[in-house]
Amino acid sequence: MTTTVEGRTAPPRKAPSKRPRWLKLPSFALAIPAWAWLFAFFVAPVALVVWFSFGYKPGIFGTHANDVLSFDRYAEALSPTFFTTFQNTLWVGVVGTLICLAISIPFAYWLAFKAPVARRGILLAMVMIPFWTNFLVRTIGWQIILAPSGILSDALQSIGMLNEPLEILYTRTAVLIGVVYNYLPLMILPMFVAFDRVSLPMREASKDLGAGRWSTFMNVTLPLAKPGIIVGILLVYIPLMGDYITATVLGGAKGNMAGQMVANQFQTAQNWALGSAMAVVLVLTILTTVGIAALVTWLAAWPLRANQKLVLGDKS
């Protein structure tokens, strides 16, 4: 063992550059295009929205004014009329994400570990292909299925599960079905990749050391796939909370979502100040709920971590 205990060697000395000093760019220059893009199309618009949200609608033809700043638009955005919509959005967002999670974990697990390797390509294509269709078109497709005189209603009535036409279209349930359908591939794909990267020898090592299937899943597969699962959840939850196409097509008056409200304020009511305040509330809601979810999961996994943790103590 001639290698050092640390296993690290000193960093190689920088070779002297032949270019004159004034020609050399600092290393962060590489990131300038990306930063410029982010600033112009993310930081600046968001800052503008936040700025507008403190203003007001000056008159019938003005969209916003910021000569008087106040939190009044936030009070307005959280007034009972709009607050129910936020509640509704949160319900659809959380329940929709949980349903996606309940479907994706077993499916991605099956696809990564149990499905015949030769068929994987076809199975993945089946997940992806609906995604290539226009978002609006595939959402309208659900209108046809869910309509009171639609396929589902007829089918349920003919087998006797329903006595009257199905009254599900233009409700929150219809929106939920729509968003689960629309966002499911976004969760399945990162989870499949995450599970697929948990190598077979790793799982076999766990079984070899005496862990059953469930224990292997909890102790090895799940912790190693965690980053992919988190990505999947965020990839579904965040756009789902802001979605307004699904809610517009399938939700009607009962299935209103915050995204629609914001769009209405900007486009129909021409009240940019209120629309901005609503948008900020939505962003804060998403951030808060993600934070709470992370905290709850972290606390729930406490016993598992405590059980695993092992410090040998005195070293000699």
Added chain:
Amino acid sequence: MTESSQNTAPAGSAAVGSSAQTTNASEPEGSVVLEGVTKKFGGAVAVDNISLHVRPGEFLSLLGPSGCGKTTTLRMLAGFEEPTSGSIRISGQDVVGIPPHKRNVNTVFQAYALFPHMSVAENVAYGLRQKGTPKSEIRERVTESLDLVQMRSFADRKPTQLSGGQQQRIALARALINRPAVLLLDEPLGALDRQLREEMQIELKLLQSRLGITFIFVTHDQGEALSMSDRIAIMRKGRIEQLDDADSIYDSPASAYVAGFIGQQNFIPGTMTSSLTVMESPFGIIHAAEPHDDVDPGMAAQAAVRPEAVSVALASASASSAPTAENQIPGTVIGVSHQGETLQFLVSIGEDQTLLSRVPRPNAPRLAIGDSVLCTWDTASVHVFPSEQATQAQADIARAVSNPAPPTSSISL
């Protein structure tokens, strides 16, 4: 939670296992018995009706080129594959149908398969934790186990912070902590560089004799197998060609394949005479010590002789002085290479037929290319094989050499 997970194993497998709980007194703890084991993947036969008795406390190597079925055999012992037919008993207990986590064997994996999200100590503790061992005892035994592989001071590191050799030791400590009756090692040294590999060979052997655990070691490296094993099973196309200790395998190969696969071998074609130990070749008469069961008088045969058994001397010098040996063939030196402690001569003894000779350097004659020489060797060092078998074996070995086992340097973490 870990307790309950052990109890929720598939009910079917428990039923299969319970039918053969009886422990055979003639097969003590640590013995492994395979009887007529066959494993097919679809139509392909990976392991073809092999029978093998491993003694308790033995260091047994399964040696062969990639695709010979050695890893499949090991995986059947670990429980990752079920045999298509045949029976497998570990410590006298039938294990067919018993899942890996219920077998008293542990495996050191080819790329170590250490859990990257756990520290070294947590990796080693994994097996004990699955059994629900109290934490104080876990701490004690992990310390003991890390001491065994001299890795105690690395306990709090993550596996990714360790070198290949260090990871190897942790994998060993992790597999040994459950005190298995049998330890299975799947090319564990394949990913290490040569010097480290040789150090680990010695350490592994020491560890094995200290612990007295049965080691079943899979490798495609004959040097590894020869240096560590009590016995070696040479595998080819899903069958065991020969099972014996290193000396016997090297000195009395059971088949032309074993003869050619282990070490180097000169094959000389010829025709067997009626005496069965004397072969006529276009290059001269060759005498063997023993006849081969499958070689009859008049049959085409091949004689195998190892390069280190062949000595060479200048033709003029030997003709005058030395008494004529039984086996001697004249030739011309066409190549000389320096191998460190030996000199290697390539001698042309006829059309398309060369003979390799390896001589320890101090005694080696100083020969140059073009010299006329006489190659001589002992009768005892000659083995004859049927020509067909020898040709097939040489073709198989050549294929194994040109398609070596896939590189194992990639360590997935």
